[in-house]
Amino acid sequence: MSNVSADLIWEVTRLQNAYLVKRKTQGAPQFSRDPLNLTNLHSRKHAGFVNPKAIGILPNGEKGVQVIAKKPAAANKPASSLYKVTYTTTARKTYKAVARQAAKNYYRPDLRAAAVARVSAIRRAQRPVKPEPPKKLRGAAAKKAAAAQ
Template sequence: MSSDLQWLLLRKSNSYMVKGLPEGPIFSKEPGNLLNIHSHKYSGLANAKTIDVSDVNGKITITTHKTKVSPRAVAPVRSTFSVRSRSGTRRALGIASSTAKRGYRPDLRKATLARTAALLSAQKEPKGAPPKKLRGKKATKGFAV
């Protein structure tokens, strides 16, 4: 079945759609949708080639669907790259960029990098709050000048 026909069948109603306000945007929770926007370009269900970036047990996992697979295959075959979080931000972004740029889906390169960067920043531990600086009488109260 062509991807255009699949999108025509899925666009009006599917279990992954998230509707907010009547005049607001429609979002999607489907796997393989990088920006969670309900559109044909980012759809993980309607497109044969998808890139899925997810966080699995502290590792960034980049999953793509293999396109050169027998049509009689029972389940879609996937190609998975795992990037450890301690490998560094530059390495993770480089792997994500090369996956998208390699001719697979170059139009999703920016979205792949944005999703990877967001997951990496969410994995970092937040810094502690700096100590409060006292001003006025409270600052000089304990000190004799």
Template sequence: MSTDLQWLLLRKYNSFVVKKVSEGPIFSTEPGNLRNLHSHKYSGLANTKTIDIKDSPSGIQVTIKKSKASPQQVRTARTTFTIRNRSGGRRALGVVAGLAKKGYRPDLRAAALGRTSALIATQKEKKPSPPRKARGKKATA
């Protein structure tokens, strides 16, 4: 079945669709959707090649769907690799950018880099807020 036909079938009747605002953008929670937008380009269900980037306890997990796998293959149709925590942002972004450089969905390069950098930012420890400085009469006392 072609990806266009799959999208036509999934477009209106999909359990992953999130319609919060009637006139706003339509979001999607499906796996493999890097921008969480309900569109054919970013759909993880309707495309043969998908990139799924998510957070795991051991690091950032990148899953790639093989394009020529049969529908009966579920586990063997995906390749998963993990970028360890504390391995550095440049390494993580280099791994994700390398996928696009090798020709695997180069149109999703910006979305994949954005998702990866957002996950790296959430893994960093937050700095404690500095103590408040006394102002006015309290500062002179």
């Protein structure tokens, strides 16, 4: 894989690949199911299977997130080309750690904002849902309900 440029791989696979989600309507955005794609948009910048440096963020059970990143040096070794880090600390510490990991040594600083947004969305989805309080009756309906009791 390292002998072939990422641009050539993208040009060959951009219209047909396993991660592409095609839409029937003309002009609709195309999406990607690539686990190393932070925005799920089908584009050269965000395609994780093409880029030698890619970051993916997945939920880790009920709490926490798992960050998956490619090792550029291990492009020829698929079994050891990914490393995973799990964060289960507070949300603020997780955002800071993910931002630091994305921008560390110029890894992918262009994806730092997308990585933090993805972590934020996952953490927001993992929060417990508060039950809605019962609706208070007002006006004539409240008087009628009070008279009935």
